Amino acid sequence: MLMFPCEVVAADRALQFQRGWFAHPIFKNGDYPDAMKWQVGNKSELQGLPETRLPSFTEEEKNLIKGTADMFCINHYTTKIVSHLTARLTPPSYKYDMDVSEEEEADSPTTAISNQRAVAWGLRRLLNWIKEEYGDPEIYVTENGVATDIKPQLMTLTESSTPKRSAHYYYHVMKDNGFPLPDDEKILYGQFPKTFNWSTASAAFQIEGSWRAHGKGLSIWDKFAHTPSRVDNSDNGDIACDSYNKIDMDVEVLKKLKVTLYHWDLPLALQKLGGWENETIVQRFRDYADVLFSRFGSRVKFWITLNEPYIVANLGYGYGTFAPGIVGKQYIAAHNLIKAHAEAWHLYNDKYRATQGGLISITINSDWVEPRNLYKQEDVDAAERYLQFFIGWFAHPIFNGDYPELMKTIIRKRSLAAGLPESRLPEFTPDKIKRINGTHDYFGFNHYTTVLSYPVDLGKQQDYEGDRGTGTTHDRTWIESGSSWLKITPFGFRKILKFIKDEYGNPPVYVTENGISERGEVTLNDIHRTHYYENYINQALKATLLDGVDLRGYTAWSLMDNFEWAAGYSERFGLFYVNRSNPTLPRIPKKSASRYSSIITCNGFPDPWTP
Numbered sequence: 001m002l003m004f005p006c007e008v009v010a011a012d013r014a015l016q017f018q019r020g021w022f023a024h025p026i027f028k029n030g031d032y033p034d035a036m037k038w039q040v041g042n043k044s045e046l047q048g049l050p051e052t053r054l055p056s057f058t059e060e061e062k063n064l065i066k067g068t069a070d071m072f073c074i075n076h077y078t079t080k081i082v083s084h085l086t087a088r089l090t091p092p093s094y095k096y097d098m099d100v101s102e103e104e105e106a107d108s109p110t111t112a113i114s115n116q117r118a119v120a121w122g123l124r125r126l127l128n129w130i131k132e133e134y135g136d137p138e139i140y141v142t143e144n145g146v147a148t149d150i151k152p153q154l155m156t157l158t159e160s161s162t163p164k165r166s167a168h169y170y171y172h173v174m175k176d177n178g179f180p181l182p183d184d185e186k187i188l189y190g191q192f193p194k195t196f197n198w199s200t201a202s203a204a205f206q207i208e209g210s211w212r213a214h215g216k217g218l219s220i221w222d223k224f225a226h227t228p229s230r231v232d233n234s235d236n237g238d239i240a241c242d243s244y245n246k247i248d249m250d251v252e253v254l255k256k257l258k259v260t261l262y263h264w265d266l267p268l269a270l271q272k273l274g275g276w277e278n279e280t281i282v283q284r285f286r287d288y289a290d291v292l293f294s295r296f297g298s299r300v301k302f303w304i305t306l307n308e309p310y311i312v313a314n315l316g317y318g319y320g321t322f323a324p325g326i327v328g329k330q331y332i333a334a335h336n337l338i339k340a341h342a343e344a345w346h347l348y349n350d351k352y353r354a355t356q357g358g359l360i361s362i363t364i365n366s367d368w369v370e371p372r373n374l375y376k377q378e379d380v381d382a383a384e385r386y387l388q389f390f391i392g393w394f395a396h397p398i399f400n401g402d403y404p405e406l407m408k409t410i411i412r413k414r415s416l417a418a419g420l421p422e423s424r425l426p427e428f429t430p431d432k433i434k435r436i437n438g439t440h441d442y443f444g445f446n447h448y449t450t451v452l453s454y455p456v457d458l459g460k461q462q463d464y465e466g467d468r469g470t471g472t473t474h475d476r477t478w479i480e481s482g483s484s485w486l487k488i489t490p491f492g493f494r495k496i497l498k499f500i501k502d503e504y505g506n507p508p509v510y511v512t513e514n515g516i517s518e519r520g521e522v523t524l525n526d527i528h529r530t531h532y533y534e535n536y537i538n539q540a541l542k543a544t545l546l547d548g549v550d551l552r553g554y555t556a557w558s559l560m561d562n563f564e565w566a567a568g569y570s571e572r573f574g575l576f577y578v579n580r581s582n583p584t585l586p587r588i589p590k591k592s593a594s595r596y597s598s599i600i601t602c603n604g605f606p607d608p609w610t611p
């Protein structure tokens with residue numbers, strides 16, 4: 001949030017008018033706050049009055065008033081956002097004396113009282129303000145609560161003294177004397193299975209550069225990045241990290257080679273035929289896979305057909321914020337992506353597996369989601385829709401057969417209600433369902449963050465957003481990263497790994513990406529990233545040891561700072577810093593690189609107290 005000094009002063013002035021009016025005389029010097037005396041004095045003079053409308057205390061009164069409190073008692077309900085305003089002079093009023101305008105804090109939940117949002121973070125700031133302003137007094141919160149207008153559920157609330165759920169909650173807070181760190185946030189000591197695979201990822205377009213070397217044709221990302229206003233700072237992948245020329249150096253830090261067939265850089269020539277919208281891409285993808293399997297299959301034993309089809313479909317062909325920048329075609333793109341994956345898997349299975357003996361599957365990405373209000377059924381339902389429209393869209397056809405029922409039902413219903421002859425979600429024939437179902441050797445999974453869900457009704461809007469009907473937000477206490485969408489939420493990692501186990505038949509899972517970005521000032525002491533890896537990997541350990549998730553491998557994203565798609569080079573995910581102001585693009589390890597390497601060496605978090 002941008003803060004302007006005059007707004008900070010306005011906020012302090014508002015506090016002085018409210019709290020300071022009474023607290024200042026008692027806790028400070030027996031007199032009203034200077035800001036109040038100044039404002040009311042000036043306004044009174046401007047209003048042509050002979051003296052200020054704020055009465056004054058005599059010296060004797062001041063001495064009498066000052067220090068007449070053993071503790072600071074505060075009642076608090078809400079927080080407002082204020083800005084500076086030159087308020088009118090007439091009629092003379094306390095409100096206009098303040099020279100501020102007030103707004104609601106729009107991100108916080110509303111209550112039954114209009115204009116009184118429940119702004120949890122405001123209480124913390126207020127307590128800090130009192131501490132600073134009045135010299136760290138003993139504080140007692142003597143009132144704090146919220147008004148709701150939900151009708152009591154009559155069946156359960158028959159007695160007038162029946163406790164609400166909040167009563168149980170408050171009872172627990174008192175019993176625990178606060179919020180002891182839940183067990184699931186405490187570090188678990190232990191190690192991953194001996195055969196666990198550790199790795200670090202990057203992607204061709206994001207690091208290679210040499211965009212026209214040896215007659216290389218254009219890809220959809222070359223085109224996108226060379227289109228004005230598509231990528232931040234007009235960045236592009238022409239040179240990227242120059243890994244095309246520095247291959248030996250980069251491979252030096254990587255042990256085993258794993259290969260992804262498709263990480264978003266579709267040849268532009270294929271896009272000219274419709275790209276993922278054109279069903280012929282399925283056969284072409286199979287042909288392409290054939291070339292790679294036959295050329296590299298003797299050395300590559302771990303294949304990923306597609307990286308994050310969700311992003312390809314939804315950002316590339318739905319919202320249009322990623323290449324090729326097409327809007328509203330995500331369902332058909334997804335349909336072809338799923339079929340293309342299945343054909344590549346079958347090809348490997350039928351023609352190469354016996355001789356090459358590798359593993360092949362797809363990498364699906366998903367956030368974890370929590371209902372914004374755990375006790376509100378609409379938020380719980382919104383969370384379910386969020387997951388089924390995200391991970392389920394791709395995982396369900398491949399691991400369980402066909403799209404999730406929830407998706408099929410919602411999209412059909414909304415399409416027919418809008419007068420369309422059929423569902424906007426394409427259908428798989430029964431044969432196709434069978435052919436796609438089971439095309440996996442493992443569950444490749446990319447994960448970064450968690451969101452909070454709530455329902456949104458977009459009326460008749462005929463698209464993915466309208467179908468999903470879910471809005472998302474974040475908890476303000478979650479630590480931020482260099483990407484607005486990515487907050488540090490380690491607990492969600494364990495939960496979604498467990499979800500995968502329960503929902504998709506306990507498959508072997510390889511985490512093929514997980515990491516965090518930073519932006520702005522460069523520091524090699526990247527404590528956020530170190531914290532992120534320690535906590536996320538520890539949650540992965542809990543998923544393995546406590547929840548029985550069959551986790552086989554973990555991959556950090558990313559090896560080095562690179563071309564972060566539409567964000568260009570402004571968001572940096574690397575364990576290694578790439579100094580872009582030096583033409584040789586040197587790679588310099590950040591602190592997180594050594595922490596990650598020690599976690600790998602220890603194969604987890606061995607108990608320091610065990611000899």
Ligand code: BGC
Binds near residue numbers: 573
């Ligand atoms: C992608 C990467 C990307 C990373 C961070 C993943 O979704 O596969 O290419 O850099 O997220 O946004």
